Amino acid sequence: MSRRWRQLLISAVVVPLASVVAGFLVGALAILVTGSDPIQAYSALFAGAFTNHNAAAETLVSSIPYVFLGLGVALGFRAGLFNIGAEGQFYVGALAGVFVAFSVHRLPGIVEVPLALLVGMAGGFFWAGIAGVLKATTGAHEVITTIMLNYISFLLASFLVNTKGLLLAPNVSTPRTPDVDPAAVLVTLIPGSRLHAGLLLALIAVPIVWFLIERTTIGFRIRAVGFNIDAARTAGISVRRTIVITMGLSGALAGLAGIVQVLGVNKHMTDTVAAGYGFDAIAVALLARSNPWGVLPAALLFGALRNGASFMQLETQVSSDLISIIQASVIVFVAAPVIVRWLLRLREAPVQTLQITQREEVETTS
Amino acid sequence: MAELLQRIDLVGLLAATLVTATPLTLAALGGMMCERSGVVNIALEGIMLTGAFVGYAVAFTTHNLWLGVLAAMIAGTGIAAIHAVLSISLLVDQIVSGTVMNILAVGITGVFYRNFIEQATVAGPGTLPHWNVPLLSQIPVIGPIFFQNQFVTYAMLVLIVVVHFVLFRTRWGLRTRACGEHPRAAETAGINVYFVRYVNVIASGALGGLGGAYFSLQQIGNFLPNVTGGRGFIALAAMIVGKWTPLGAFLASLLFAGSDAVGSRLQIYGVHLPIQFLGMLPYVVTIVVVAGALGRAVAPAAVGRPYRKS
Numbered sequence: 001m002s003r004r005w006r007q008l009l010i011s012a013v014v015v016p017l018a019s020v021v022a023g024f025l026v027g028a029l030a031i032l033v034t035g036s037d038p039i040q041a042y043s044a045l046f047a048g049a050f051t052n053h054n055a056a057a058e059t060l061v062s063s064i065p066y067v068f069l070g071l072g073v074a075l076g077f078r079a080g081l082f083n084i085g086a087e088g089q090f091y092v093g094a095l096a097g098v099f100v101a102f103s104v105h106r107l108p109g110i111v112e113v114p115l116a117l118l119v120g121m122a123g124g125f126f127w128a129g130i131a132g133v134l135k136a137t138t139g140a141h142e143v144i145t146t147i148m149l150n151y152i153s154f155l156l157a158s159f160l161v162n163t164k165g166l167l168l169a170p171n172v173s174t175p176r177t178p179d180v181d182p183a184a185v186l187v188t189l190i191p192g193s194r195l196h197a198g199l200l201l202a203l204i205a206v207p208i209v210w211f212l213i214e215r216t217t218i219g220f221r222i223r224a225v226g227f228n229i230d231a232a233r234t235a236g237i238s239v240r241r242t243i244v245i246t247m248g249l250s251g252a253l254a255g256l257a258g259i260v261q262v263l264g265v266n267k268h269m270t271d272t273v274a275a276g277y278g279f280d281a282i283a284v285a286l287l288a289r290s291n292p293w294g295v296l297p298a299a300l301l302f303g304a305l306r307n308g309a310s311f312m313q314l315e316t317q318v319s320s321d322l323i324s325i326i327q328a329s330v331i332v333f334v335a336a337p338v339i340v341r342w343l344l345r346l347r348e349a350p351v352q353t354l355q356i357t358q359r360e361e362v363e364t365t366s
Numbered sequence: 367m368a369e370l371l372q373r374i375d376l377v378g379l380l381a382a383t384l385v386t387a388t389p390l391t392l393a394a395l396g397g398m399m400c401e402r403s404g405v406v407n408i409a410l411e412g413i414m415l416t417g418a419f420v421g422y423a424v425a426f427t428t429h430n431l432w433l434g435v436l437a438a439m440i441a442g443t444g445i446a447a448i449h450a451v452l453s454i455s456l457l458v459d460q461i462v463s464g465t466v467m468n469i470l471a472v473g474i475t476g477v478f479y480r481n482f483i484e485q486a487t488v489a490g491p492g493t494l495p496h497w498n499v500p501l502l503s504q505i506p507v508i509g510p511i512f513f514q515n516q517f518v519t520y521a522m523l524v525l526i527v528v529v530h531f532v533l534f535r536t537r538w539g540l541r542t543r544a545c546g547e548h549p550r551a552a553e554t555a556g557i558n559v560y561f562v563r564y565v566n567v568i569a570s571g572a573l574g575g576l577g578g579a580y581f582s583l584q585q586i587g588n589f590l591p592n593v594t595g596g597r598g599f600i601a602l603a604a605m606i607v608g609k610w611t612p613l614g615a616f617l618a619s620l621l622f623a624g625s626d627a628v629g630s631r632l633q634i635y636g637v638h639l640p641i642q643f644l645g646m647l648p649y650v651v652t653i654v655v656v657a658g659a660l661g662r663a664v665a666p667a668a669v670g671r672p673y674r675k676s
Contacts, residue, residue, distance in 0.1 A: 030474075034481040082461050140656040141665075143408070143461055144606060147599055148649035159642035282465055313480075321476025321591070328470035335463070336456040 011337070012294070016287060018340045020301065023330030030325050031318055041318045048311025049304035055311075057193035061265060063303025065090070065257040067202035069281030070288060070295040071209045072124075072253030077290040078213055079246040080226040085131060085146025086254040087278025088153035089124040093255020094262045095157055096123030098269045099167065101180035101262070112184040117201075117259055124255020125248040127153060132247025136240035142247065150278075158271040169268070177269045186264040196264035202299075205253070210292040212249075222246050254278060280306075283331050302327070379627055381511045386623035387616070388519045388584075389414060389577040389594075393601030394608065394615035395529045396573030400446075402533060402610060403566035404546040404559075404668040408464035409449050410574050411598025412471030417442040417578025419475040422589035423482060425491040425582075434491065435517065435579045442575020443568050445471060450567040454560055457672040468598075476591055483589060493587040494518065518580045525573065530612040542566055546666030549673040559673055577601070603652035610666065622648040 028038035049059050069086045076083035083089075097120030104112055131149060134140040160167040162175045169178040186196040213219040221242045224232040233239050257277065262269050284302050288294030305327065309320035333340050393410045400407035420441035425434025445467050452463040494516045503513035512523070533539040541562050544552035549559045577597075582589045600622055607621075608614025629644040 030477055034477060036481075084461075084465070134653070134657050138657045140653070140658070143406075144602075144656050145653055147408070148603065148652050151596065151599070151649045152646050155642040155645050159640050163640065279469075283469065286462060317481060319477045319480035321473050321480070324469050324473030325477065326473075328466045328473060331462070331466045331469070332452065332458075335458045335466070336452060338456055 012289065012291070014344070015337050015340050016289065016294070016298075016334060018344055019287070019330050019333035022333050022340065022343070023326045026329035027322055027326040030322060034318065036317045041312055041316045041322070044312040044315040045305070045308040047308070048315075049308030052311065054193050055307065057190055057195040059300070059304045059307045060199055061194050061196070061303075062307045063299045064196075064198045064202050064264070065261050065277045066281060066284050066299035066302045067295055068205060068253050068257035068260065069278055070284035070299050071205055071292055072250040072257070073281045073285035074288055074290040074292060074295055075209060075213065075222070075253065076246060076250040077285055078226045079222040079242060080229070081132075081135075081243065081246055081250070082143050083128060083131075083146055083247065083250045083254075084143055084282065085128060085149050085153075085251070085278075086257075086281045087276070088146070088150035089127045089251040089254035090258035090261075090278045091153040091157045092127040092258070093120040093124035093252075094258030094269055095160060095167070096120055096255070097259030098177050098180060098262050101184040101259075102178045102268070104184070105181055107181075107183060109183040109185075112181060113186065113263065116180070116184050116263060117256060120255045120259025120262075121252040122255070124251040124253070124258065126251070128251020128254070129244060129248040132244040135247070136243045154271070157269075161269065161271045167269070174270065179268045180263060184263055185267060186260065194265060198260040198264040201256075201260060205256075206292050206296055209253070213292065218242075218245060254281070280327070283327050286331050287334055289334070377507055377510050379624075379631065381514075382627045383620055383624040384511055385515065385519055385585075386626055387619040388522045389580040389597055390601045390604050390619035390622060391522050391526065391616050392518070392577035392580070393574045393598055394605040394619060395525055395612055396442075396570035396577070397602055397605045398570075398610050398612065398615060399529065399533070399542070399566045399573070400570035401605070401669050402539075402546045402666055403542045403563045404549055404666060404671070404673065405450070405453055405563055405567050406460040406464060406670045407446075407449070407567070407570055408461060408599075408602060409445060409467035409471075410570075410577075410601050411594055411596065412464075412468035413442045413445045413571050413574035414578035414581070414594045414598050414601075415471045415475055415592070416445050417575030418580075418582040418593050419479065419578075419589050421575070421579040422491075422582035423478070426483065429491060431491055431494055431583055434583050435494075435576070438579035438583070439572045439575040442573070442578060443571035446568050446571025446574070449571075450564050453672065454563050454567070457674065460670050460672070472592070475589075479589060479591055490587050491583070494584045516584045518576060518584045521576060526612045526616050529573075533612070538562075543666070545673075546668055549668050553675070560675065563673075574598070600648050603648050606665075607648075607652055607655045609664075618651075621651070 024042070028042070031038040031041050048055055050056050069090065073083050073086055097116045100119045101112065101116040104115065127149060131142045131145040134145050135142050161177060162168060167177045169176055186198050189195045189197060189199060213222060221232070221237050224235065224237055225239055225242045229239055280302055284295060284298045287298040305323040309323045312318055312322070313320040393414055396413070397407045397410050417438035421434040421438025424437035425431050449463050449467050452458040453460040496514060496516055497520070499513040503509040533542065541552065541557050544555070544557060545559050545562045553559050578594065581593045604615050604618040604622060607618040608616070625644050625647045629641045633641060
């Protein structure tokens with residue numbers, strides 16, 4: 001095997017896999033400290049994620065939003081943009097899409113579903129676009145603005161969903177929007193489970209995003225800006241426009257995650273619908289090393305963890321929050337490959353430390 | 367007008383504002399030490415959460431609130447130390463490292479809470495005592511606001527002055543700021559950049575941990591999962607709006623806490639106003655400030671960039 005392929009294998013497969021294993025070992029250590037049995041806990045986690053009744057289908061259900069969100073965050077990473085706002089874009093996309101989905105009636109599903117999805121994507125594009133425009137025009141760091149936009153979107157959702165005459169459904173005990181039109185619901189793939197057609201959309205989204213990044217002009221610009229902002233500018237690429245478009249597309253994918261979740265699972269929207277998916281997506285994209293194909297296994301892992309965790313908590317004394325320890329450890333090992341290399345005694349050339357945020361500030365005076 | 371003022375209880379409102387601003391200011395001071403030395407700290411939320419939990423756990427087991435406060439600070443330095451190793455020595459992206467610390471804090475506090483505290487039936491350790499400063503607490507208006515507080519609030523007031531002095535009046539502060547603005551030049555001048563950054567990041571953990579103790583040991587006398595509820599990010603906002611200065615961060619924290627206090631009072635009096643918009647204030651102000659309206663907030667030049675020793 002040539003040296004180049006060997007290095008690729010190590011950085012794309014060996015390091016992530018070893019990181020996952022090491023993450024589970026750290027989790028096992030935490031379980032031991034609390035006085036429980038790691039094998040018992042992990043067996044329950046596995047059963048809850050795959051082998052229980054409908055568990056595998058539920059794991060896929062949980063993985064669907066992670067695919068879209070992971071793709072969105074990864075897309076941003078490729079341009080050197082750190083989109084921490086996926087959670088907020090998920091909300092805004094879901095809000096925009098659900099409004100369409102419960103307002104329209106008497107249209108065939110083939111029209112209603114794409115319409116709602118497009119509006120959801122537009123919502124996410126707009127919300128992330130705010131951060132993109134601010135970065136491009138004023139240099140405001142997207143990490144700060146997207147964190148702030150997250151909280152604004154939660155409060156916005158809370159306001160809209162709790163206010164009569166806006167999105168609040170009449171005669172409900174807990175505040176939520178009206179149910180979406182039956183024609184707008186994503187069809188169930190396996191009868192008796194909640195697995196919905198969003199899975200197919202997620203599977204289509206991966207090659208599309210890959211193609212966008214690797215084979216299109218805008219993808220080339222995204223990678224050029226992420227690789228070296230000065231060189232990109234010198235080559236005549238409009239850095240500002242690329243930043244706005246990348247943030248927007250990243251947000252559109254997060255918004256798509258939101259509206260797919262609503263149309264496929266919830267059928268209406270509450271102000272707690274995202275429940276941390278968008279924050280986990282940062283970890284998904286990191287584990288995937290910003291590669292769209294890598295997002296699939298990473299999303300599956302996170303879906304399985306999320307889904308198995310509740311059964312583990314039910315069966316053993318171990319809190320479902322354990323998966324946060326596992327996820328955090330996995331990301332540490334992925335982000336600092338030095339540790340894994342040292343553990344596995346890999347004597348290859350150094351695996352590049354993950355560096356995402358821009359080293360250069362956007363020139364705002366020119 | 368006078369009647370309305372009396373009804374609103376302005377003094378009570380201001381006192382509540384100062385108390386609510388306590389954890390925000392402390393975490394913002396911590397974030398400031400960290401960022402002034404060139405390391406971004408979005409882990410403040412996780413640091414406070416861990417501090418709140420460990421502080422409570424120790425106070426609960428030892429029946430000693432003061433040991434709890436100390437433990438909260440040590441726990442904060444623990445999380446900050448991991449952040450320091452990852453982002454300074456292992457050159458991990460500082461935002462990634464901070465994000466990971468926040469996830470880790472949710473995991474650690476959640477797992478140990480379920481095993482050691484949730485099922486406990488023994489009474490909790492209570493809350494830190496109110497101390498009335500002799501004479502000063504008798505002054506009308508000023509007394510009830512500033513001199514009838516609990517420990518963490520007094521500590522915050524003192525630490526604003528201390529951090530300002532350290533950052534802007536000592537050799538250490540000069541070195542810290544040099545590392546945050548131009549680490550290469552700092553090293554050329556004989557400053558050990560790694561050492562300065564390590565100390566500052568760890569100090570930020572102690573300040574954030576103390577901020578965490580506010581929740582479990584001063585405010586509610588208990589620990590609940592995710593008790594900090596995003597206050598670490600509001601503290602980050604306060605630090606930015608205050609332009610990386612202690613006094614500025616304190617004033618920004620007061621503004622944010624004040625809007626919070628006003629909101630909850632309006633609700634009590636049954637004023638129908640969408641409180642969500644009042645809640646948005648800190649975030650909107652921060653965006654406006656980082657975007658450069660209201661006077662530009664400029665971060666330390668080298669913040670966020672890992673420094674590789676030459």
